[in-house]
Amino acid sequence: MKITNAIVEKHGLKPEEYSKIKELIKREPNLLELGVFSAMWNEHCSYKSSKIHLKNLPSKGKYVIQGPGENAGVIDIGDNDAIIFKMESHNHPSYIEPYQGAATGVGGILRDVFTMGARPIALLNSIHFGSPNHPKTKSLLNGVVSGIGGYGNCIGIPTVAGETKFNSTYNENILVNAMAVGHANKDKIFYSKAKGLNKSVVYVGSKTGRDGIHGASMASAEFDEYSEDKKPTVQVGDPFTEKLLMEACLELMKDNSIISIQDMGAAGLTSSSVEMASKGDLGIELHLEKVPCREENMTPYEIMLSESQERMLIVLEDEREKEAKKIFKKWDLDFVVIGKTTNTNNLTLKLNNVIVGDIPVESLASKAPVYDRKWLKTKLPEKTILVKDLKKIKLEDALIKIISSPNQSNKSWITDQFDQMVMTDTLQKSGTDAAIIRIHKKEKAIAVSVDSSANYCKAHPNTGGKQIVCENWRNLISVGAKPIAITNCLNFGNPENSKVMGEFAECVLGIKEACEFLDYPVVSGNVSLYNGTNKKNIHPTPVIGGVGLITNINNRINQYFKKDKNIVLQIGKSFGQLSQSIFLEEIYSITDGPPPEINLSNEKNNGLTVLKLINDKLVSSVHDISSGGLLLALTEMTFESNLGIKINKPKNFSNLMEYYFSEDQGRYLIEIEPNNLGKINKILAENNVFNQIIGTIQKEYFEVIGELKIKTNELYKANNTWYNNY
């Protein structure tokens, strides 16, 4: 078949990219080869627009065993324990087919983690939907939530934390990001780099079908009015098979049979084999007639580009085939040697011993295009709103309106659809600052949280990028964990638009600055571009997934008030910055102005001091102040007990709304016993940490002296009603 311009375009390749292909292989590719190129060179697999920015992110540190570039990042948490984790997007497929899109997103990220030798111990998610009033939102929401639950519940990994947000920017392009965290022994970590000549390349797992062909290319293009037609590019998940595959792989990993292992994710057999060969500086020869197929007469093109789920590629040590095969047979999975490593440095595809494709590996990987796209800086917006000019609202009405809004209301109607307890190591579930998972049979734990702030990132990407790292860091501190490292999932619009490219570049820069300052390296990540429909791009939505370490589980802490008459202190200073706050958005529909400023030095100092107070056992509860400000944070501390609080009126603020709803950064609330106040003040003074007494815990009532008095269970009710009426 002659490759025409139309065929090239259909494969998502630009004319100049096609010329580059011809130049690299010194001839015209056939259709199969073109398909392989399109699978490897699309944005999703090649990171061609993002690479030059990502390389600036800090990825090294004393706890880092493996940074970006592998299936997932690996950190050292001592005692031969390693934590392996990564986050990934499944935005496009989830919009087209919410249940399967979300389910396979979970499946894919789990494979990235157990491929490296880890038993997954926790799942997290960050999901963004359009306005609740948009006709599609409800069904997308229900589909995505059941898809996430359906996969995680069945495979038996607890889904322990996440965030769900609504904003009309996602009306036509929702975001579904899933994160998986696993535990491995530090001396038993598996990598994707192939080594040695003539080693068997083994295909294990499910059979290959016609689903998901060109999935990665679909995910690298904007949506239009024909998006529905892309349904066949969405993969279908089978968590049962994944469970078998996981157990079989972990069983095989107990001995030393595996040289290299790679899951077949985006771009399936193509990317997994190229990845292994490229990292090992080898060639790979595949005999496509040997690939187990679900359907008859599948062509080499379909086999190489299928994104059927629950499959792995393994390079095995010599003479280990028999034993390995036995394990996969026990779990009723296919195990077929489909090829071998070679010294040709080519990806050689054969069908019944006839070569049907032959491409230098480097042309698919290291020589793939890299773009330094034009990008525009976003100026810091000016403050346009003076709160004193706004129509007055009662403090109580504002609080109730905010806590009962879709974005701020309790999300247990989502988390109740997830098994959070299976594996019986979940020390703290979702709905808190961070979930806590015990390391199996040990006295230590990890804390995990995912965070994003698209409104801040939209207003000023550089500040927004810094803020999300800080917020994530703060959430881990708030449960008593030392933040160790992050993964990220960078969801943006069309990179060919220089405004969008600028949002990307500046968010990444912000992430870099904050991570460097907080000593919080990025060990893995994923980029999802082209989120938008018909030229309308989503708000820049980078999502941060952080992992922290709690060396002694008795030092963990949560946000709920513990004792009547205890004092609540605020750590960090309030400035009254209301622009980009939930308050202005929910009450006045005002969404312009600059995001709150980030002072990294205060952030670090305040956080480390709070962590010290926790480890010294001087605090009874801790909560960070984030979206919604002081009053919302205090409200959240009253849930789960019958305790309320009597809150003092501010001395230095003439405007109560600025005081109670501003989203100034670097702030925490801590509950302390009155007799510890002196000791705590001393530590705070020694560390130069600004603090002030906010109020005193009392039974039953949430009260701001002279302004409002309301029963805590009324607040709880208001916080829990939205979904029931949706």
Add this chain to the structure above:
Amino acid sequence: MNSSIIVFPGSNCDRDIAIAMEKLNFQNKMVWHKDTSLPKSDLIVIPGGFSYGDYLRSGAIAGKSNILNEVIKVANDGCLVLGICNGFQILTETGLLKGVLLRNKNLKFLGKDVHVKAVNTENKFCNKYEKNQVLKLNIAHNEGNYYTSGEHLKELEDKNLIPFKYCDENGSINEESNPNGSMNNIAGIFNDKKNILGLMPHPERMVDQVISNNDGINLFTSLLN
């Protein structure tokens, strides 16, 4: 006590229950679904999870597996059998327990802590609980809505074959405290001879104060009694 824990492909609470029971000094053996004989056991446990992916119907394929034939034989001879969650579903599929588990009334998976009342304690599995003790246990299921014939339901009530019912934190058994729509708020049932117990909540998740509470412990210590 010698216990056998049956492991199907797709079981996912097998490790959890093994750990809980080891902690309470049971001698566990893990028995693979393809095995054709059972080790000598005083108790057989069918754990939660998604056996064979719950394809066709929850528990349907496991109910026809090799090892279940053996379980049915010894159960009929009086061996103690405990089926939790998917294990309960499997027991109803084999006919060892009557009735069926339908989809939850809200048609959604439910993973949360609920209150359960130990309404009948004079049996092998519950004798360490006080009668009408209110427990907090975790549920995690899609199909936990127990349904049976009117005649069988009457028999269950009359013969004290219902050890656990869903209730609220004060012990009231009513529609509001029924998470999944089960008839008469049933959370677990016995067979006639009370040697086979199926229940939806997970007692093995409630044996460690650090992660939850100790409300599940007495189910296991009752068996040792």
